[in-house]
Amino acid sequence: MTEETITGQLEEQEFSINMGPQHPSTHGVLRMILKLKGETVEEVKPQLGYIHRGIEKMCEKLTYAQTIHLTDRLDYMSAHILNEAVCLTVENALEVEIPEHIQYIRTIMDELNRIASHQLWWSAFGMDLGALTTFFYGLRDREKILDIFEETCGARLLLSYNVPGGLMFDIHPNFQKRVKEFITYFRKKLPEYDALLTGNPILQARTKGVGMLTREQAIAYGVSGPSGRGSGFSCDVRKHQPYSAYSKVGFKEILYNEGDSFARYKVRMDEMWESMSIIEQLIDNIPEGNHAVKMKAIIKLPAGEYYQRVEAARGEFGVFVVSDGNKMPYRMKFRSPNFSNLAAINTMASGQKIADLIAIGGSLDFVIPDMDR
């Protein structure tokens, strides 16, 4: 065989490789089977199941108060928001009136959680694209939020701060002071993020026009959260179906119509500013009150089906509970944002290069335990 025919064969060949489950840019154990032609991605097939823990099934053997600590372990970056989703479902089913004191604290915690999540996403996104510096800067500021969490909730990441009917403890006396300190601190530090990464021409070249997702495609795949809003799909649950104290604050839904990875990047960067303004509106006006409503020791939901959705850091998170009147749910289904966002990756990545797939995956902000419950 001459040399020419060998190279000729190689050029023609289409081959498939595994990306993951141990690939650092997938941020967890996600395996993607890539069909490649040279360096161009023809097809992406995500394979799940490497971190399946059967959380929905486990919930069927736990009481409602006990299921909350499992929702921490879905999207661990927005643990408090997910905890709140379960609590809201139970409270709505029992028609318990939640005092404003609790609602305000929950909303502040939600937004702190969202900022912390976006900070880590920004750090990791820079690192995926080869900018290690961002990781240190992002984690430096995230540490401040985690300290606030640690002081009030007793944990840094998996908070378990919500209980059906209220909160585990009341806020720490230092809480308001520290949150205000953090907001003034972070308002100074967030422009650094833009100087470091947003204006960087390498980032812009690698994200602009990469991973296009039109509004129609985003709706068809159910892509929600910042990823959906980067395609101009208005899907903010906080705006459309306000829960807790979101109806009492003014904030704008960030929408970008470009639909590329850079638009998704910009949505998250702007959301951090919005979250800070929401916290500022609430932090001084927390009404006095008790931190928990008196609930029965064993909570039994009336037979029926209940659904509650909240806006987690990565999109719409839903809890669907079927109750047969017992102290344990008959069925508990979680609608996790990451799973739906992942479904769109084939549309976004086909025709692009492998290196672009990393940028697309980073801009979707995967949390694997949330996809694979």
Add this chain to the structure above:
Amino acid sequence: MRSIINYLKEIFGTVRALLKGMGVTGYYFVHPREIVTQQYPENRATLKMFDRFKGEVVMPHDENNEHHCTACGICEMNCPNGSIEIISKIQLTPEGKKKKVIAKHIYHLGMCTFCNLCIKTCPSNAIIMEQTFEHAVFNRAKLTKVLNQPGSKLSKGDKK
């Protein structure tokens, strides 16, 4: 000619944006006081966790080796993952009454998810969270702890 100008413009724009980013890192290079790194094993003596930090479940005993646990088993029932086992025994009181007392309050630290439900539901506040955080051990068996001290008994103030 125009394409050359555009090319040069792009190069200068890129260099300027990169220098802007370098400016941020350069600022911290000349301001080492603003760097927040903690030297962890060295600062052990001064490192103090917050009061609410959930480190591990402990049962406080007073100076007479007395605790508040009445062996009711509510913590065991509320634990989502079976980290707590209550082994109780029947004891005769001086009046000749039969009374359930705690024999062993077994706590599996390796299984605990620190959800705080046991402490929240304990009716006699017999267990609390301690702020320890260095839990690494060489042998898994060491993660199984007996919380009540040997020879301890129920505090006089608590009546069942």
